[in-house]
Amino acid sequence: MLTLFQSSAETTASSVVALPDWTSLPELPLASEILAKQPQIPPDNPVTKPWESKEVYLDTQYKILRCDATEGLRHSVRSYIEATRCRPTDKIYDNESTCIYTRVRVKGVTLARMGPIFTIEFSLEQSKFRILWQQSRRLIPGTIVALTTKGDNFKSICKVATIVQRPFKDGLDQNPPRVDLMFAKPEDAVIDPDLEMVMIESREGYFESARHALLGLQQAAKTDSPLDKYILGSYNVDTPPNFIKEQPIMDLSSLDHRTGDPDPEPIEGLAQHDVIKDGIPSVLGATLLDESQLQALHRAITTELAIIQGPPGTGKTFVSLEYLKTQVAHRRKHGGPPIIVSATTNHALDQLLLQCLGANITNILRLGGRTKSQDIKAHTLFQRSILEKFPANASKDYLERERKRCVSALKELFEHVFGDRLIDPNALLSTNIITQSQYDSLMDDTVESTATLNGHGPFMAWLGDNLIKDEALRDRYLTQYELSEVEALQNLPEFEEEEVENIADDEEDQVRIRGERFRFEHVWSGKPPADMTRSSRTAEKALREQDLFQIQRGLRGAVYQQLRSKLLQRTTEKANALLKQYVSICKRLKDCKIARETHLAEKQCIDIVGCTTTGLTKYRGFLAELQPRTLLIEEAAETREVDIVSALYPSVQQLVLVGDHQQLTPKCNLSWLAGHPFNASVSLFQRMINLDMPFRMLKEQRRMKPELRYILSEFYPNLVDHPLVESLENRPDVPGMGCRNCWLFDHTWPEEVNSDCSKFNRQEAQMIVHFYAYLVLNGTPASKITILTYYNGQCKVLLRELRRHPSIIGQEKEFIVRTIDSYQGEENDIVLLSLVRSPKEDSAWKVGFLEDEHRAVVAISRARRGFYLFGNIQNALHAHDISFHLWAKIWNGFAEQECVQRSKGIPLVCEAHKHEVWMKDVNDWGDNAGGCNSQCGQTRPCGHPCTLKCHPTRHELLRCGQPCREKLVCGHGCERNCGQPCMCHCAQFQEFIAQTQAKEEVPSRRISLAERMLQMGAAPSEMLQQSIEMHQPLSRQPNTRPGRFVNGATRQMIQSQIGRSTMSIQTRASSKWTQFPANIQQHDEEIRQERAAEIAAASKASSTQINEVYQPTSLVNGRRVGGGRCVNQQVKHGKADDPAPASAPEPEPEPAPASAPIAAAESAGVVPSEFSLISIPVLTPIPATTSVPIPAHVCDVEHQFEGDLLIAL
């Protein structure tokens, strides 16, 4: 087939690429950049000395950013090219930096207002793993990809495109999967569905966050701003901005936070305060601001560049809010443009905007739609413009008409080549693909009538038998995947799309990616000759024949395809020209949109415009048009310098940077750009401090208990505690820890690596999860505990372990397990920190991320009341000097407070006895029930002795695991445990159940233990309520698993509802059951023999062995006891004198000691096994029902028992 790209092929690769002047580069990379053999190394970026000129400064910033955004793709394409030199394409697989997609074909186009968006399908055969798209970061919107044709393989063709969207339904869930993309150059567009392409994606490098900044820097080069002198580092004198110099009298009455009835006397002069002459207002005593906050606020108001450092918990956002209040008051009084506020994350931005709404600043405009808050959603551009009536706009109407014209022209073009009709000979004639005489021969009268009959045109008759459905020719390449580890890790949180800035960021954009859709698909085709592959040369030769009907019949299929391909080539040329027009119309339409939005902001008297720092550049056109004077950046030390600099519109007079350069730094894609000499991870905030720019630090922290703050004091020596955190009322001690609110747990358990190359530490995770469960049992709600870790891999393991832990089953929604990087700016009552890194014995010390002081500072400063650190501290101290200096400080923070005991582990103090227990190993937790190792020894409300170890949970909330053995209507003893509905498998009892059911005597729905307890007058605790919610609604479906208890209702409940019977249980309907003899002992004897025979047959074991294994069920005092695999020696007569199971065997501690009891509890109801006789520490405060997911390994145990069931009964 002909290649359709000769016309648009890019320049060939060369090792040295001379790029045009940076100020005129398009934002998307050129093909020549991607095909370059060497990276474009950017200039050095010094961060400790001033810049000589703005030109050099911006040039450097631009080149670093461009390199960061495009180098990943260049590298990936280059390594793909190198790899294909020595191996065939199908032997090259994805690796840790590159994803390869083959059999890429275009399936259609959507002519949206954003531009033409192409749908492509692709194969994942180069990926060794099955991809879980909902969790995968592959092909996320905004990623750049490089495409080439299969034949060219990046020799000269390189088409750059960006992913626009990757819908799961009808997209990625298809086989082959599909995504939507946009070509960087409209003339690169492909419309031939038969053209096979290869697509390369880099895993390093997300483009969308950089593309707008690249344009913004070009804009910034064209204009000047009063802030330039500070940015260059050549000026550091405090200077008030012009608009404050002109109007220094400000209304600061919002600083008076006193409330009361009657309203307190206003502070004199506060409403007319000259911020320059009068300095800081004296409001201490009347304001909630502390002194350092007040000073910072004054600085923010009165200087062009204000830098405010807010260490953890010092109320940065509070100062920002107070600043905004004064600015809005000033703006309302004297007029002026809206104030722009921005933060790196949507979360931080929304926090600030919500506080503004709370402070009655409601004229807010939120740019970008990634807000989770419904209150903020009402303030998005989209929502605000719904109500707005815009004046008629002639140029917009004109452009819209032009766009429609373009669409219909393209539609006509596409209809000629695609659709269910055969090619129109007229189209071939008009494009000179066939001659007039060929045309005439085809339009022969004799065949025309048949052709018209079918509506297919003359080619129908000409092709005859050679006409076939096109899909018959398409190759099928459904990919089969190997089962991967990725697949095994189920139940992971879905990939958070909020993490990335999307191309379609808000509802407005969603509208913009809709439009007219055209499918690129041939319905009919010509059958290629059977004896040869379809050869274009043979077909070409045949086309010299002027009478087309003279062409050999067997060849006509190939000739038809040749004609169609030529027509498609001509169509592509025309279409690309039209698409180029279309794109330029779309760009102009976007400008009209900006004009409309500016109008809206003015008309709706917008006080504050909020967006993320990426939004600052993405909406640059609109924001610049508003001519803002003040720009407030929250989390400024985490913001890339380029984002701020490219947002310094000429109108901006005041820049307020609020952040903390000791916490997280800006992220960049390439680690080699982050450090010296390119310093891409050094923020403007940090650089200004390096350059001795004046700044204010907030000093009073209101988050951490003093002992927690102490750990931080080496990093923030000036930080002091607000009285609030010193009071036990506000910061109570952690229950179950005996006043030890922080602790460092040191271990040497080795780390491992998962398939994503992320580290995890299984034993550390298990230790943390046991401790977590302990805290929950002691009354700390799961939602008040955050587990922080350095590695994604560990997050997954922690979540898996949490979901397995029986004591916290049913609370999955509450679990907060996060990486440190995603937790800046957030806090919780209790934080458990997992360091993960711990080399195997004989391996070198290695710490990775742990050596980063910024991350460590964030990690140790998130907790309000309790902070517990788990890790291999020796490793952190030994790895190298940087790591030593960092972790020695943290170690000392704990050690000086006697909060570490390496040899003993971590101490717990039970609430009941105040006993101290030390946990050193995962196995130490054994059957810990949330207290010490003493036995509880109390009597349960049901009359059974409690056989648990010391526990803080009330007995009412614990399911009793003792055998019930209540005498039932059938005369047998109950087979189950006390905490379960009574059960006997005999026919009589089953019939009784069936009758009871028929009479509808069973409650219309099951009642949970929790509900029952409420009915019995228990205090409606949070836990009870939660338990009840969890169990509703309940289904009445009978459980099909024989012997498994059906619900969590207690025996008492059943008794009160339906006497001695119980609810529906489907039994195994074997013939044995229907003929169940009345004499249970006779039956037992049968079974015994049966089983003996089975075992003897299976293992040729002697009969004495069998007797050891099996003990017959017998009746003792009218109760059925024993049976099953184990000897039921402990069972004595009657209930009252049931022995304490001191002599009972211990349950197997492995594989999962803590969860075995649950399995035992459930299976023990049927088969009195070794588990049923001992205490069953079912610590789940919520009675387990079928609606509670049971961890996989628990189910395994159950199945094992099911096997026994057949034999034992």
Ligand SMILES: [Zn+2]
């Ligand atoms: Zn105790």
Ligand SMILES: [Zn+2]
């Ligand atoms: Zn107890």
Ligand SMILES: [Zn+2]
């Ligand atoms: Zn009991």
Ligand SMILES: [Zn+2]
């Ligand atoms: Zn019972």
Ligand SMILES: [Zn+2]
């Ligand atoms: Zn019975």
